[in-house]
Amino acid sequence: MLDNTHERRVNGNPQVDRQMPPKIGFIGLGLMGTAMASNLAADGHNLCAYVRRPERINDLHALGLTATTCRSDLLDSDIIITMLPDDAAVRNVFFGPFGISESLRPGAIHLSMSTISTEASAAFLLEHERRGQGYVAAPVFGNPDAARARQLAIIMAGKPGSCENCRSVTDSLGQTLVIGTEPAQANLVKLLGNMMTATALEVLGEIVTVLRKRGQDPQQFVDIMTGTMFDSRVHKNYGSRLIAGSYKPGLTMPLALKDVRLALAEAELAGAPMPSVSVVRDRLITGIARGHGGLDWTALGMVASEEAGL
Structure with a gap:
């Protein structure tokens, strides 16, 4: 796992330390997100999922998920996945009044798997780069049944190093197709x-x-x-x-x-x-x-x- 004393950057791309499995944060536990996060946990990924309602925690534990109601518990993540409904939800989580981007350490990667606009995706990239963080867009084709069966088609775009660091995550969920270096292309x-x-x-x-x-x-x-x-x-x-x-x-x-x-x-x-x-x-x-x-x-x-x- 990376921390500030182990941070590596190659060609300007954040690099996750391969000596330890990356710590993954997950935000967006709807029908799709819950299925995806459960599969990642089942594969042994070091994952902590954020949930707003405390009453859901026991149900998520039954699915093998470590869950928290405190976003701050995700701040030491190497990769934070968002699976949220729209531009505004993603923007609020990362860049809103109580957003986590300001406290997220340099070198961490935001893996955005939501279906959002190209305009928002381009803006998120600039904001993360300003903070020395990585940003990869990887929206998915499929429904909750496909997510549970690991049959999602994942369209990924971003800097090559950042995309490579996220492949161990996306390959657990289905077929990953890397299509370019600009995240908005995937969106x-x-x-x-x-x-x-x-x-x-x-x-x-x-x-x-x-x-x-x-x-x-x-x-x-x-x-x-x-x-x-x-x-x-x-x-x-x-x-x-x-x-x-x-x-x-x-x-x-x-x-x-x-x-x-x-x-x-x-x-x-x-x-x-x-x-x-x-x-x-x-x-x-x-x-x-x-x-x-x-x-x-x-x-x-x-x-x-x-x-x-x-």
């Missing part, structure tokens, strides 16, 4: 990838509705298409869940709407219209207005059915 890929899933869910919902109104079996259709032209995890898993009406929370509709808005802002910045994503935005707004905000974004299929009178 853009994540946002646009989510738009591929969002538009697929919208189209699946519309098609399932047509099939049901014409008296045909939608599962047969999904089986045919995923066994031939659309052999993808998104179409297979989400298609079956949509048909079954399994809308248990993974990415809830408000969080999906947040991602859609961020992606549309990136598109506007690029001067590139995304009309299909604009449709998804309106459908998510409709679903939330109809009281479906607590459901997974597969409930786009429910919105399509309701609008067809089913």
Whole structure:
């Protein structure tokens, strides 16, 4: 573990001491974060997780997690992971009035696995560099089931040394794909990838509705298409869940709407219209207005059915 007397920097990159396993802090124990942190603890990583509600500590201990309600307990971490819902939550944890960045030692790395904007990611990089800290963006593709099964796709970008120091962490969670040296690159890929899933869910919902109104079996259709032209995890898993009406929370509709808005802002910045994503935005707004905000974004299929009178 690094401390101020053992700090090493190579080519300006913070380097975690390889003689001892890095101490990992984890902030963001929602459905995804809890699954990810549990897997890291099961793999023997030296991990301490921050939780706001003391009543959760016993449940987390049962999952093999060391938990604390004091952020200060994470300040000697080599790597701090954030798995939080949006820009504001990450900014508050690190740079808000009671943020930990001022007290986090030089050489520590912030591994941001949240789905956030490129603008925020670029700002976080500058703030951490000013303090001599590392910053790596590594947002993930997958839902809580995939997280528990270690099947996440992790899109990583940052300085090479910092990324390498985080690989022992991310490789415990799924497949790591390093795509560049600027953290914001990973955030853009994540946002646009989510738009591929969002538009697929919208189209699946519309098609399932047509099939049901014409008296045909939608599962047969999904089986045919995923066994031939659309052999993808998104179409297979989400298609079956949509048909079954399994809308248990993974990415809830408000969080999906947040991602859609961020992606549309990136598109506007690029001067590139995304009309299909604009449709998804309106459908998510409709679903939330109809009281479906607590459901997974597969409930786009429910919105399509309701609008067809089913």
